[in-house]
Amino acid sequence: MPRPREFDEEAALDAAMAQFWSHGYEATSVRDLATTMxxxxxxxxxxFGDKRTLYERALERYVERGFRDRVRRFEHHMPPRDAxxxxxxxxxxxxxxDPxxxxxLIVNSAMELAPHDKQFHRALNGVLKDIEGFFQRCVxxxxKDGTISSDLDTADMAKTLLASLMGLRVLARVNPQRALLEGAARPVLAMIGVNPNARRARRRI
Structure with a gap:
């Protein structure tokens, strides 16, 4: 009979995700991963298999804990515009x-791996399509409930929101200042009637 694993697989996978997230795919060696895990x-x-397979699992874990968790919390429990x-x-x-x-990690992977790796390109394109789909469903x-203008093209607005989100994530790596990020998002969100400043004010009340 195979011996049971004598380590916490979930914790080890979290450690691998953190290593890839901080240092990237190419700069992370198997020795780095083994030490971290x-x-x-x-x-x-x-x-976990080879480094590539481990990276794919780490990326999927990141997507599940990030994007998919937000969809579950926001799309199914909030009005669409608020989501x-x-x-x-x-x-x-x-x-x-993030100090x-x-x-x-999705954007980092898209910039580092997707341009020259067809398999990662397909996987990441699928994730981006899922994010776009979330925005399109919400718009x-x-x-339908009258909170977002029907004059907006639904598909185009979803793509605009996706592009704005990806841009924010890149911008934040250089200058993660709240005023800058909110200012960059404000014109796009205003198109669907969302005011980031008003949301923050409501949280303080």
Whole structure:
């Protein structure tokens, strides 16, 4: 019978995600990963496969804990326009509160790996399509309940929100200042009637 694993697989995967997130794919060696995860190289390979496979699992974990968690919390428990505002609000808060300026692992992967790796390109394109789909569903639902103007093209607005979100994440790596990020998001969110400053004021009340 195979021996049970003598380590916390979830904690080890979190450690790998943190290593890739901080240092990138190419700059992270298997030795770095083994040290960070508290494993031998042999145990790492046995449990997670090669470096590429581990990166794919770490990225999927990041997406699940980040984007998909926000969808569950916001889309299914808030009015659609508020869900979009909350999504941007949380991204700005995370960016401002990141002292190491790690940015977004999705964006980091898109910049480092997607241009020259077809498999990662397809995987990341799927994630971006999912984010765009979230925005499109929210815009469409907001148009139906009257909180978002029906004059806006639903698909185009979803793409605009996606582009703004990705731009914010890149900008935050250089200058994660709240005023700058909110100012960059404000014109786009105003198109659907969201005021980031008003949201922050309501939280203080």
């Amino acid at each position: 508290g494993l031998t190289s042999a145990s790492l390979y046995n449990a 979009i505002g909350a999504f941007f609000d949380e991204i700005i808060q995370l960016s401002v509160g 190491h300026r790690k940015g977004c 469409s639902a907001g148009q």
